[in-house]
Amino acid sequence: MKSNKILSLLAVAALATTVLVGCGSKDEAKALKDGKYEANSTADERGFVGQVNIEVKDGKIATVKYDEINAEGVAKSTDEAYNAKMKEFGSASNPKEAFPKLEAALIEKQDATAVDAVTAVTTSSDSFKTLAAKALESAK
Incomplete structure (x- = not known):
């Protein structure tokens, strides 16, 4: 059960990082x-x-x-x-x-x-x- 929580937390962190990096590159491209x-x-x-x-x-x-x-x-x-x-x-x-x-x-x-x-x-x-x-x- 503890490993599921850790995996979920890592997945959320990876998704948040991807979203933030993607937004920054769009602004720079313009x-x-x-x-x-x-x-x-x-x-x-x-x-x-x-x-x-x-x-x-x-x-x-x-x-x-x-x-x-x-x-x-x-x-x-x-x-x-x-x-x-x-x-x-x-x-x-x-x-x-x-x-x-x-x-x-x-x-x-x-x-x-x-x-x-x-x-x-x-x-x-x-x-x-x-x-x-x-x-x-x-x-x-």
């Missing part, structure tokens, strides 16, 4: 240095380069701009033919619709790893998350 941060990918198999620009104000992500640019300098989000083609093939989303969702999610969640992928643009979503995390490394 403290970012103010400034403008950028990250670019290498060209993918279709020649598009992902670009993210993030502005941090008052320690928080304030603005985010993401797009993928081809060799001719045309952005996926503004290429009406590209976006129409994605819709034509039955895509649930396209860059013009998806990129603003990713940007808004990062501002809301303040953590690139917490941003969910947008349906039908999973590769771009993954690129966005990777580049956002890379850009924010300089802000820590």
